Amino acid sequence: MKVKFTLCLNAFVSIFFTALISVPLQVSAQQDSSVYGKGLTRNAIESGMYSGFLFTDVKGIRLQFNGFVQADFIHDFMEIGNAYAMQPSSITTPTVHDGNTAFSIRQTRFSFTAYGAPDYKGRKLKAVLELDLWGSTSGNPRLRHAYIQHGKWLFGQTWSNFMDGDNWPNVVDYWGPNSYIFTRLVQLRFTQSLSKHATLSFSAEQPGGDIMIPVNWVSRTVYPDITGALQFDFGKSNESHVRISGLLHPIDYKNGKGDKKTNIGGAGNISGNIYLSKDNDVKFQFAYGSGYAKYSEDLSGLGYDAFAHAFDKRLYNIQMLAPWLYFDHFWTKSLGSTIGYGYLHLNTKDLNMPGETIKDTHYASFNTTYYYTSFFKIAGEVMYGRRVNVNGDDGNDIRAQFTAFFKF
Template sequence: MKTAHRFARRSAGLFAAVLAASAAPAFADETDKAQIRELAAKIEALQAQLKAIVDQQNAAPAAQAPSAAAVVTEGALPGSFKMPGTETSVKIGGFAALDIVKDFTGGGMGGAVAQPQSIAFDGSPKSERDGQLSMTARRSRLYLRTLTPTPLGDVLTHIEGDFIGSGGNELVTNSSSPRLRHAYVELGPWLAGQFWTNFADLATFPETVDFQGGHGMAQAIRQPQLRYTKKWGAHEFAAAIENPEADIVGMSVSSFNPGVGPVPTTHVDELPDLTARYAFSGHWGRVALGGVARKLSIDNRGAGAIGGFVGDDSVTAGGLMLAGRIKTGGKDSIQFGIEGGRGLGRYITGAPIPTAAVMSDGSLNAVKSWGAMLGYQHHWSPTLRSNVTYGQVRLDNPHPAMPKTAVSRVDALFVNLIWQPIPRALVGIEYVRGEVENDEPKTATLSNKGRADRLGATVQYHF
């Protein structure tokens, strides 16, 4: 703008000179007239230059400003942004965490995640071992969530992982492989991809510092599925077909190699697991009822014998669950869960997994099992709360296909204190007591029961 001002002053001076000259007597000689014409021409030239400079300076901000397609704006999801040039909202989130676990008795509960079914029986050499201390950041999590409007409705995608994968060690780097948790797409009532099993109702789960916790309730399995959900008022109904996996004694478990999903040699997963769940919510809390139906099949023809049997057989399995969270005043609540059936296996938290066993005659016998959980959450203040959770799992193991030393009962107690000093931050400490029992008679040196205690802590910051 300084350049434009200088041109303006020069133009004004020349214009004043022209006026003065034009006021000269009419009898001015031809020399004066020529000078006047020359000054007028210069004024016109200066005015043209001034206009060009002003136009250029007025246009400069528009030329420097980014186009609308390049501007990052707020997205439709809370805490999201729109990808420039698109209508897709993107949200990045997760948390960083440190978990500390100290086992005191019984040789431990199976690692960083409490697994009472791994407790050693009293009198065994393992029960004499001292407790292990472990510290890990592998629970840390990262997710990417998007929402895109389409003519069919909003398309939502979610991809999430943590670092509780295979590989790594604690010698130098404490590294481990990333692990897929969730990967799904939602459109209207439909969900396709890997998500929590529809058999479990996570809204009724108790809160534990332990990564798994809440033994005796429906297991929060993550597996590929196609789900349909219908909501009306306070009601919700969902049905799904989910990936099957034969958790049968002696069966090989499907493992994943890079780019390959090998076919198991001991069983055939013929049909998907079918799940259905109904939930009703209100100001008082939430109650959910669910069911799962499975077809378990053994087929080890061309492979090694299982219990002396080579052939094929199948059995229908499944069960029901009832769960709820009932408010008791303020933010306090009671949580409960109960489930039972034949062949539930991996669908019960804390179960030693076996769903069925091959009997001596080659028939497949589904294991009867049931589990129950009761919990209570109390808020001491807006930033401090506690949870007490007790759960039990019982299994009717078929003998002799399963040895009597196999765990037939699991009990677990979780008591914690959780503090949130600032939003998004969480610090928790928890005592865990676990007990196991089998069907083997006691001897003078070996009991059919075992118990263990541990203390766990976590520090998390969510973003």
């Protein structure tokens, strides 16, 4: 599958650049800025607030190419399963004092954006294809975003509507806070502006439960997830916001007797970015519900939406609490620091789950970033992760990371 994807990607890139050299191009190169750091924050990068190289008027479509090269140099002082992102759920329990060093370029990213002429009603048209090198330790491409946006409608894979994609703390670790609601899903989304300060959005998102079930049970995909979000922007230039989002997550399965059943997971999420001054921001999230671990940065893919024993007739949703709080500060236009903490708690006491099941994870980090220009920075970050199991076993890890980053 990876080979096919790589071949398709190579073909796409070849066709893309062949098309570019066959027509007259106007290329806008990067210009340095007097405000270095503000354009290179993690939030600016993930939210698509920065531009790249613009190729204009290619058969009526404007094409933009951008991305960045990032090199990470990581050392863990204790044993952890994920050597490239601080994932507390992968920490060995009890703690094993066996360090590891990893050098990586996996965060490196490139993106193509196509802008079409508005239709007869003035509705804008855009398509995005974005990949990174997270596919393997050798740096194979991996799809991140692939979507079409036509006016108020979005079709394709991008950040879930249940996630706040505009409140990233300025961390250099790939995943950031363990409790972050952080996932990309294929979806159909509708967004309506209510005023200059309020936006309402709804989406139907990729179905599928992330569950722990006996071997003779079957996970099914029948009903899509449904999300809704209301965002309020405020401040002199709408630089602050609070977002309230909700999720209905059908979990479809067939039990050992062949009965087809559906659990309904659900959660609420309050998040935002509060602009305190030109050099200080507070970013936060508070999510709570049951059966929604699929949307968790730390737990996605580990089966923590719901659980069933072999003798059970139905699944039982797992309740989850997921808050985090971060503070971003700029000392000067070229020097900034970020500090914060995330906590994830699973309520499993009544489910009689195995002793090695996760009960809590913790995440804390501090970094300092130096911005040489508006497109090159280096950063040093120290992270702490902790995992606590149902049986009381716990494990810890301390990680140090140095990163160099160049945007184009």
